[in-house]
Amino acid sequence: MDLKDKLLTSYIAFEDHLKENSPLHDLRSSAIKVFEEKGFPSKKEENWKYTSLNSLLKEQYSFSSKTEGAIDFKDVKKYFLHNVDTYKLVFIDGVYSSFLSETTHDGIDVCLLSSALDKSKYEPVIEAYFNKAAKEDGITQLNTAFTKEGAFIHIPKNKEVDKPIEIIYFSTGNEGAMFLQPRNLIVADENAHVQIIERHQSLSSNAVLTNTVTEIFADKRAMVDYYKIQNDKPSASLVDSTYIIQQRESICSMHTFSFGGQITRNNLQFRQEGEHCDSILNGITIIQEKQHVDHNTLVHHIAENCESHQDYKGIFDDSSTGVFNGKVYVEKEAQKLDAFQQNNNILISDDATINAKPQLEIFADDVKCSHGCTIGQLDSDALFYMRSRGIGQKEAKALLMYAFANNVLESVKIPELKSRINKLIADKIGVSLGFEL
């Protein structure tokens, strides 16, 4: 039985456990129908031309954890931003861990999606936002059908969250291969400010496939600053679909740091519904061995006077593969737009591959749209300059790579996170520079 059939069968069992009159019942059943019809994406689809999930679908996954995974904080401390106070939402094998988490309902809601789905208090929010941004593609709707747990963050009007929120999903591998489907819902009301860090981490060498969906809604003048750290084990794969809808004058930024994992696919879709929105999409990808990272972005401009900025840097070693498929879609109403997209890549090894497809689709005439895409190597003149001043080749290369990624790193607004990522980059490149950027 292949994975699709197994999922369809297990859906029937999953459905039985849910409350009969759950408001999501109809949504789930139509979602599973979409998945049944479309299935997992294949390379024949234009959007998946360069990424195949086939190797992942052969694994015998279990879909839910039977035993409660317990983790000692000291074992996983390194995955947290421990030197700064944060709200924490921690899930182990898809199950909420109250022991490791720190939630709040004090003025803001940082809690579980499961409880938000259950409690009538949250019904209006769920009704207004849940699955409203997610697209009708097979893999996203698969997640919708199985929605059970995840982060629920609701920031009311004019509220600035006092500390960053960390969302971490651990998988223990206690029961062999796992297929996880977390679902996050983030609603920032008018003029609300929030910073969120999301991470998926496998703790064993057993295979993990995570199919996560995040929906973010930014109301008028809201500011959402979102960071994704993807530095997982080589046995872990991730399909991350994030859908963001912005209202007027809101600013949303998404920073994706992809340093590890077997196959990592990021579907990131912005939709600007109001005027004067700003969307920022940044990414640094540094991978080696047989890793595969695919960034698929779409910025959909509907309203006037908006902006979007994309900047993705990639460094590819060994036989790794990088994919960048960025699309800027400008409706004819979206005049006076400033959209910029940049993708720079460096190939370190002969076996590494880059596939880039930066697209523009423009229907409005009074716009400023441009994109640039480069693929090259480290500048040999710059290397020579440094080496002639006594800097070793390894360090010189590392310096150049730092400089290359620095633009994006500079945009990280949480200092502790910045130095953390800085360390990750140093680890990746394999040298210590002896200073922090």
Added chain:
Amino acid sequence: MSKYTEDDLKKELETKEYEYGFYTDIESETFPIGLNEDIVRAISKKKEEPQWMTDWRIESFRYWLKMEEPEWANVHYEKPDFQAISYYSAPNGKPKYDSIDDVDPELLETFAKLGISLDEQKKLAGVAMDVVIDSVSVATTFKSTLAEKGIIFCSISEAIREHPELVRKYIGSVVPQRDNFYAALNSAVFSDGSFCYIPKGVRCPMELSTYFRINQANTGQFERTLVIADEGSYVSYLEGCTAPSRDENQLHAAVVELIAMDDAEIKYSTVQNWFPGNKEGKGGVYNFVTKRGICEKNAKISWTQVETGSAVTWKYPSCILKGDNSIGEFYSIAVTNNYQQADTGTKMIHIGKNTRSTIISKGISAGKSQNSYRGLVKINKRAHNARNFSQCDSLLMGNACGAHTFPYIEVNNKTAQIEHEATTSKIGEDQIFYCNQRGIDTEKAIALIVNGFSKEVLNKLPMEFAVEAQKLLEISLEGSVG
């Protein structure tokens, strides 16, 4: 004097007739409509082709039957009914003329209307021409002058008869029969086209040129061009196309194959001005063309195209850079107005070491048209030190049209250097104002700005064509600024 407003200009342009939309009343012999193996055989027989050619066509036809029409392009149109087209139409009488004096005077008049009077061309421009109307090559000028240098320039049917060894060796070597749906169709039913062979070390002294015209109703034009430049030779080849205006859609599915051997250089320029349909988007030519060239060591292929016509264009002139140090170039201006749709671009496949390619694409969309650039730059694992530069600029006029860019970049070698950039802009009011202020009316100002925008490509065209192309740009665009 009342002010000449943009609306007036718009109106004038919309009502502007397609200048080449005349139909020449020449008696012609047309095959019954429809397509089956018998028709393929009949075409082959009509052309007095050897058996291997007939077999090749039949083979292609069988591939074609199994293939499906591609749908990935960013164009929407009613699919042509391949059984409602006549696959062969020849101006009556002898299909081939020895000298220009034998040509039907009415036909000559056609050329005069097209502005390509053969005599004139002969005298003034020194361009050797092969003219293809509907399906048959009607006149080739300057043949004897070329023959002195050993250059073969004739229709492909003649080449099949007289130089079978060359044709047999190279036909389908760059665009195989089953390459794609339209290439397979063309391979089965191509009726004529040009053939050109430049011997070793010869620099072709004049521009070679082909003029295509669809004349009969319900005919499709399927020409096949094969250009072979032997070691160290050079040739510049021009191609122009027109069709009369008709309500129904005419089909044009050509295949062009270029072979540049070691150290050879081929410059291939196209000015495509098929009937684009009227301002409601009715009629017009479907232009589904497969063009590809292969470069051996140190060879160079340069594609230059000015695409102003056709209701639907689907065309990707490509270069396979097989030999070390070979160079591929693609310069394109694609203009769409009213309901035209264009999906055009190039493929640069880098296989040899130190290969270089340049892509400059200028898309101009106006009216309710859609203009897409679609290109592939592929660097193979062994293509060390490959270099590519791509630039795609779009100019939008009015907010009812669209500009799209779909570049694909696939790199498997770390020494590759790829740069791609794309911009979108519009004609600024300040630019128009600046010109107006200096006494240049809006119409002229737009022409000026568009010419400036496309200068990089226009400069690449041979002199005679550049003038025509500039004129075409003006005709297709003026007044469409909103």
